[in-house]
Amino acid sequence: MGRLLTSFRDGIGFDTLLILLALGYLLAFAGLPLLYNIIISFQQVDMFSLGSLFHLGVGWENYASIIADPLAWTVLVNTIVFTAASVFFQFVIGFAFALFFNQRFPGATWFRGLFLAAWVMPGLVVGVLWNWLLSGDFGVINYVLLGLGFIDEPIFWRSDVDYSLIAVILANIWYGMPFNMILLAVGLAGIPDDLYEAAELDGANVFQRFWTITLPMMRSTIGAVLALGIVFTLQQFDLFAAITTGGPAGSSTVAQYWSWELSFREFDFGRGAVISVIMIVVVLGVSLIYVRSTRGETRL
Template sequence: MSRLLRSLRDGIGFDTLLIILALSYLFVFAGLPLLYNVIISFQRVDVFSLGTLWHPFVGLENYERVFSDPLARRVLINTLIFTLGSVALQFTLGFAAALFFHQRFPGATWFRGLFLAGWIMPGLVVGVLWNWLLSGDFGVINHVLRSMGLIESAIFWRSDTAWSLYAVMMANVWYGMPFNMILLSVGLAAIPDDLYEAAELDGANAWQRFWTITLPMMRSTIGAVLALGVIFTLQQFDLFAAITQGGPAGSSTVAQYWSWELSFREFDFGRGAVISVLMIIVVLFVSLIYVRSTRAETRL
């Protein structure tokens, strides 16, 4: 008995216990729901059979119905545009801001901190805020564009099918940019000053220093930021709910929003699950990139 206790306390027994604890948590609260979601995607689940744990299997029927849906093509394109556009803009603006605050001027770190104010707000609040900004009749954005002479008449951002997706994207870029900036700032700060000094003495101008020192030294940070950006953008739900509700006519519906609509509006949980399964595959792939780039970080 005492031997068992001792091994539990000092030996590998205790280590094993800790691993089991962490693993069982992950299995119960992440693994099982994920698995159940995958199973549901092969079953017929409607509002009447919702209460039961097990439902009739229908094979790939849910998948076929999702892909043959007239909205599927629109949603795929929207998701691609929204994700790539958001990540690209968040990243470039975030990087530019990080470089800007990396210059030593009074209050630089302070101002950078203030930028985080946007990021810590709840998504729904940000959505409401942007609803006001984007409003067709009295929105500030239309007012500014009009006074600069860029547009003739008001753009109805949220109800114009040509603009609705970009309206949400604008809000999302604003929302996610500070996070990009902070991560990239940390990466910038980790590059020792003497590398820049050495490069400067070696004859590199500011542009060459950026391309040959800053960018390669930031490679792992950039990989992580882009991967996280894709993951977070694919999780973005609040802004859609608050600004366009996926409309008008599905013009701003993206995969994650469609999945929610199918499950909780149409109560077709099978098809909702299909979309989440497809998204899980994408996110898994992106996570792989993330893990790889953070691993490279520790090696350098």
């Protein structure tokens, strides 16, 4: 008892207690639900048997059913297109704004904070906002495109199979871009000005300085931004629920929304859990790739 009190007085025991509490929290609120999700993916679980302690085991039948589902290929393509387009444009636009606000001019900090305000908004609020912007009858986007002459008639973004996924992509790019901008701006701020001054004295132009100094010095930051972008995009649900609800005819259904539909509309929790497990494996794969790449960079 005396040793325990001494360790707490020295701060060692208190640090250990905090770590144990954090691990206990993760185990209770992340580990156990994850384990339960994996277990029910191999079981037949519906609204009548959800409250039971034991469920009928079906082995890999749920996984085979998801793979054989006619909607699976559409969902896979939609998820890849949605993730790739969102992450790419969030990164490119966010990098452009980070470079712009990295310049010294009055109000740069305030404008950067104003951009970040969009990212802290709840996803459903952003979805409702873009629902109005993308309205086929009185939406602002159609009004601007018609005024500029890019289109001859209004586009019904949310109900047209050719545009429904694009509508959610546009909203997600706007939603996630400020987060990319802030992370990239932090990385840019860590590059010493001496490197740019030396390169400028050697005759390097703006593009050469960007290619030979900015990109190499930003490698770890760029990797983190892209990895987080993929993870956050694969978790995006609110925008689909608020804008298209996966329709029409599954044209904007992605994996995360399909998992919700199977679980809470069709009450097929086993098949819904299968999609969640697959997405968890994908996210872990992305995380491992990023960790291994940064580890190799550190060794160099």
